[in-house]
Amino acid sequence: xxxxxxxPQRRKFLITxxxxxxxxxxxxxxxxxxxxxxxxxxxxxxxxxxxxxxVVAPGKAHFxxxxxxxxxxxxxxxxxxxxxSAVCTHLGCVVAWQEQAGEFLCPCHAGRFSADxxxxxxxxxKPLESLVVQLDGDQLKIx
Amino acid sequence: xxxxxxxxxxxxxxxxxxxPASLLAADTVCIQCHGGLEGRLGEPVAQWQTSVHAENxxxxxxxxxxxxxxxxxxxxxxxxxxxVPDYVDVPDFCGRCHxxxxxxxxxxxxxxxxxxxxxxxxxxxxxxxxxxxxxxxxNEEDCSQCHTYERAALIRMSLVETDxxxxxxxxxxxxxxxLGFAVDDMQGELFxxxxxxxxxxxxxxxxxxxxxxxxxxxxxxxxxxxxxxxDSTLSQxxxxxxxxxGLFVLAGVVFLLLRKAYEEEEKS
Amino acid sequence: xxxxxWLVEFVEVRxxxxxxxxxxxxxxxxxxxxxxxxxxxxxxxxxxxxxTLTGILLLMFYVPDAAKAFASVQYIVNEVPFGxxxxxxxxxGANVIVIALLLxxxxxxxxxxxxxxxxxxxxxxxxxxxxxxGICLTGYLLPWSQLSFWATTVATDAAGAIPIVGDYLVEFxxxxxxxxxxxxxxxxxxHVVGMPLVLLALIGAHLFCVKRRGISPPPFGPEYHAxxxxxxxxxxxxxxxxxxxxxxxxxxxxxxxFFIAFLLxxxxxxxxxxxxxxxxxxxxxxLTPPHIKPEWYFLWAYQALKIFPSEIIxxxxxxxxxxxxxxxxxxxxxxxxxxxxxxxxxxxxxxGILLIVAISIWGHYS
Numbered sequence: 001x002x003x004x005x006x007x008p009q010r011r012k013f014l015i016t017x018x019x020x021x022x023x024x025x026x027x028x029x030x031x032x033x034x035x036x037x038x039x040x041x042x043x044x045x046x047x048x049x050x051x052x053x054x055v056v057a058p059g060k061a062h063f064x065x066x067x068x069x070x071x072x073x074x075x076x077x078x079x080x081x082x083x084x085s086a087v088c089t090h091l092g093c094v095v096a097w098q099e100q101a102g103e104f105l106c107p108c109h110a111g112r113f114s115a116d117x118x119x120x121x122x123x124x125x126k127p128l129e130s131l132v133v134q135l136d137g138d139q140l141k142i143x
Numbered sequence: 144x145x146x147x148x149x150x151x152x153x154x155x156x157x158x159x160x161x162x163p164a165s166l167l168a169a170d171t172v173c174i175q176c177h178g179g180l181e182g183r184l185g186e187p188v189a190q191w192q193t194s195v196h197a198e199n200x201x202x203x204x205x206x207x208x209x210x211x212x213x214x215x216x217x218x219x220x221x222x223x224x225x226x227v228p229d230y231v232d233v234p235d236f237c238g239r240c241h242x243x244x245x246x247x248x249x250x251x252x253x254x255x256x257x258x259x260x261x262x263x264x265x266x267x268x269x270x271x272x273x274x275x276x277x278x279x280x281x282n283e284e285d286c287s288q289c290h291t292y293e294r295a296a297l298i299r300m301s302l303v304e305t306d307x308x309x310x311x312x313x314x315x316x317x318x319x320x321x322l323g324f325a326v327d328d329m330q331g332e333l334f335x336x337x338x339x340x341x342x343x344x345x346x347x348x349x350x351x352x353x354x355x356x357x358x359x360x361x362x363x364x365x366x367x368x369x370x371x372x373x374d375s376t377l378s379q380x381x382x383x384x385x386x387x388x389g390l391f392v393l394a395g396v397v398f399l400l401l402r403k404a405y406e407e408e409e410k411s
Numbered sequence: 412x413x414x415x416x417w418l419v420e421f422v423e424v425r426x427x428x429x430x431x432x433x434x435x436x437x438x439x440x441x442x443x444x445x446x447x448x449x450x451x452x453x454x455x456x457x458x459x460x461x462x463t464l465t466g467i468l469l470l471m472f473y474v475p476d477a478a479k480a481f482a483s484v485q486y487i488v489n490e491v492p493f494g495x496x497x498x499x500x501x502x503x504g505a506n507v508i509v510i511a512l513l514l515x516x517x518x519x520x521x522x523x524x525x526x527x528x529x530x531x532x533x534x535x536x537x538x539x540x541x542x543x544x545g546i547c548l549t550g551y552l553l554p555w556s557q558l559s560f561w562a563t564t565v566a567t568d569a570a571g572a573i574p575i576v577g578d579y580l581v582e583f584x585x586x587x588x589x590x591x592x593x594x595x596x597x598x599x600x601x602h603v604v605g606m607p608l609v610l611l612a613l614i615g616a617h618l619f620c621v622k623r624r625g626i627s628p629p630p631f632g633p634e635y636h637a638x639x640x641x642x643x644x645x646x647x648x649x650x651x652x653x654x655x656x657x658x659x660x661x662x663x664x665x666x667x668x669f670f671i672a673f674l675l676x677x678x679x680x681x682x683x684x685x686x687x688x689x690x691x692x693x694x695x696x697x698l699t700p701p702h703i704k705p706e707w708y709f710l711w712a713y714q715a716l717k718i719f720p721s722e723i724i725x726x727x728x729x730x731x732x733x734x735x736x737x738x739x740x741x742x743x744x745x746x747x748x749x750x751x752x753x754x755x756x757x758x759x760x761x762x763g764i765l766l767i768v769a770i771s772i773w774g775h776y777s
Contacts, residue, residue: 007404014401021394028387032493036468040491320691321683323498325489380495384679388672395668398661405658409443 048143053135056081061097066142070094071131073140076102076115083142084117085129095128104128171211173203190271206236233263243342251346262289276341278306298344301353308363309337315370324373329366336362432656440652441659442628448518449629451511452621453663454670458508459614461671465501466603473553475599477592480555481693499678505547506685507674509708512540520760523748524627525740527638527647532620533740539613541733542606547706549602552595558687560694561703563598564590565713572722589696625649630748637746704775711767714774 005013049066051073056062058075063086065071070086074097086094093108103120104113111122118127134141178188191197196205204211209224211217218224228236234254238245248254253261267280278299286295312333316326336359343355423429441449472491474483487494516536519525525533552563567584571577586593625647628634638647653659677684685707689700705713712729719725735742743756750757 007407011401011404014397014404018394018397018401021390021397025387025390025394028383028390032496033468035492036494036497037471038492321686321688323488323495323682323686323691325485381679384675388675388679391668391672391675395665395672398665398668401661402658402665405653405661409653409658 048141050136051140051142053138053140055140059099059102061099063094066131071142072097072104073133073142074115079135081133081135081140082116083131083133083140085131087128088113088124089119089126089128090122090124171202171204172214172217173207173209173211176214176217177203187271194271194273195275196273230263231257233265237264243338244345247342248345251348253345253347260289278302294347294349297349298347298352301349301356302340302344305340305356305360305363308360308367309333309340312363312366312370315374316366319370319373322377329369332362333366336366436656437654439622439655440649441626441655442634442649443652444629444632444634445626445653445659446629446631447662447666448514448522449626449659450663450666451515451518453660454667455508455511455515456614457667458504458511458670458674459610462501462504462508463607465497465504466607468497469501470603475553475595477555477595477694480553480595484554496678499682500674503677503685504674505550506707507670507677508543509547511670512543513708516540517764520739521750521757522627522630523743523750523753523756526743526746526748527624527627528640529620529624529627530740532617532624534737535613535617535620537737539610539617542610542613544708546602546606546610547708549598549606551706552590552598553602554690555595555694557689557692557694557698557700558703559690560590560696561689561699562705563594565703566705566709567594569716569722569726572716572726574723591696630750635749637748639746707771707775710771710774714770714777717774717777718770 047067049064049071051062051064055064056073056075058078060075062073063070064073066083066085071083072086072095073081073083075081088095088106088108088111090106090109090111093106095104095106095111095113098105102115104115104117106112106122106124109123111124112120113124113128114120117130119125131142174188177185179185187203191203196202202211203209207225208222209217209219210222213222216222218226225236234245234248234257238248248264253263255261257263267285268276281295281299281302283292283296286292316330316333320326320330340356340359343359344352346352419428469487472483472487472494474480484498488498489495519533519536548563548566552559567581567590570584571581573580582588584594585591586597623646626649627647628649687704689703692700704710715729716722716725719728747753
């Protein structure tokens with residue numbers, strides 16, 4: 001070496017360099033792990049779901065997946081369909097349909113919702129999210 | 144004694160380790176008898192052993208019928224033995240497996256003329272020593288035994304490009320497969336297109352060959368596109384991989400320089 | 412006060428870390444003539460850590476079921492982002508670990524570092540080596556490819572050569588008459604939990620032995636002196652030596668970087684090096700693929716089984732050889748450690764390596 005730098009100064013420079021390299025290597029290692037762990041698109045997030053009209057009889061409820069989450073469709077009166085998110089707005093349990101009472105009951109903390117999703121009682125802060133339903137021939141189009 | 148046991152052991156193990164799939168199919172009474180015969184009755188065995196049929200485990204009885212496990216009844220018509228088919232029956236004989244090709248062939252000029260000596264399967268492909276078909280089978284020497292080469296030459300010309308693409312894609316898929324890519328679907332589609340392609344020129348109709356070949360090429364193009372995208376993924380990985388390798392080497396060198404600085408301090 | 416300084420002070424007053432640092436890291440002195448071979452232990456620690464991390468990631472998608480295992484690996488490699496990378500790091504990393512283990516063992520042998528009452532260090536290291544082979548063998552089955560299936564069939568079959576209990580032992584290892592779902596279950600459990608836990612304990616024991624007894628200095632140069640055996644325990648100190656941290660640690664780090672670069676170079680430039688064709692075909696219990704061979708580090712054992720007139724003799728010779736290696740520090744008891752003064756040992760060492768390499772190459776081409 002023509003110009004000799006004292007070891008302590010050289011060390012400082014080298015350690016700074018290592019800091020930079022280390023940051024790059026850390027980024028190159030963390031990025032693949034982050035991508036590996038990122039949620040997968042399972043195709044369940046499609047915006048529209050088609051169901052056969054006869055899956056739900058008048059007065060009954062039918063549960064299905066909508067955008068990866070539980071949803072429910074009802075036929076309160078013949079030819080009239082209502083679709084709702086089945087996730088309780090309190091703490092995320094799935095509500096159950098009480099056929100006799102004609103309302104939803106959340107089994108976790110006894111939240112009650114009407115057939116159109118309005119809160120009837122219990123802790124839920126908001127009505128169930130309502131989904132758009134269209135009758136298209138023999139098919140029900142949700143969303 | 145122990146030497147004998149030793150060599151026996153080595154032979155058994157060697158045989159076990161090196162046993163290709165075709166040999167499993169070979170151990171039939173047909174081969175046991177005919178393998179030892181001379182001339183016309185023995186030759187087919189040796190010829191068959193070099194064939195694409197042997198390679199894929201298709202043995203005598205798969206075409207000729209009979210019972211491959213019972214030497215007394217091996218050639219009994221009761222057990223479905225067929226023996227040598229007549230000249231005009233050969234297309235049906237082969238067509239039991241090569242269904243599409245046989246259908247196309249029968250509708251074409253060769254098939255229509257079979258009663259008058261029109262070429263059938265083994266005229267071009269040979270019989271027991273049959274090899275994997277290539278475009279080389281369409282050549283002036285063989286075709287002009289019966290007719291002028293002109294039309295055959297036109298057909299061959301329109302097939303050359305597609306044939307090349309198929310071979311290239313076959314190799315590409317094999318290469319990607321060995322890198323762990325899931326190419327089963329693509330291989331299946333290629334197999335379909337290859338069959339379709341092989342099938343069409345057995346009808347020996349120039350116009351139809353041209354039309355259908357263009358279609359096959361379109362389908363092949365889709366597979367090629369997927370191969371190209373996989374290859375670009377690979378080269379991208381390699382690029383980034385090289386960068387990271389460079390980072391690690393660089394970090395290693397800097398660590399060594401750091402060690403050198405410490406060493407100098409330790410000495411002073 | 413700066414936040415970092417504050418944090419250090421916060422921990423210091425509670426745990427006394429500065430004293431710990433000064434005693435165990437900065438004050439942990441290595442011999443002055445310590446060489447690059449001494450970094451292999453740290454390299455192995457780093458590589459084992461990498462295996463653990465990639466293994467945990469792979470576990471998130473891998474399904475240990477004979478009907479689904481192959482497809483789940485295909486899914487990891489083809490569908491999961493960077494799944495191919497973690498799979499390759501894990502599979503090829505295992506090979507690099509074996510390389511590093513062999514280098515570590517061979518350098519210790521050559522420098523006779525097992526001498527000077529270091530039998531426990533050697534023994535624990537030797538068991539780690541064998542256990543790692545076991546982890547490799549059990550991990551090999553998990554992708555449920557033709558290679559996995561038949562390599563495991565052949566490996567477990569070798570136990571059948573043991574008299575009387577052999578046949579039962581083979582079934583016991585497999586959990587059934589042939590390799591199947593039960594085999595996959597037990598190999599999976601051993602590979603991901605059982606063996607790694609034991610390995611962790613053994614690595615702890617190994618490090619404890621190294622630290623407690625003190626580093627064995629390289630047997631080269633003017634500083635060399637034969638250590639006399641005293642009738643009581645004594646930690647081998649190296650006054651005026653190189654502080655482990657940060658002075659020697661940076662060399663550990665450098666070699667670790669080079670090893671990782673080597674691992675990545677195989678992944679990106681020779682990905683097929685350790686994967687024969689049969690590694691890409693799903694397991695088929697009714698079709699033995701032609702030319703199936705064990706992994707390169709088992710080739711010598713595989714070929715040794717074939718050259719002896721009976722399998723039991725082959726197994727016996729292998730067992731005797733491994734036992735001899737395990738007990739070497741109890742057999743080779745002289746104080747001399749300089750290779751130049753141990754011609755018999757060095758001759759056996761070189762010939763032994765050549766023999767194993769030759770048998771392996773023979774096994775590869777036979």
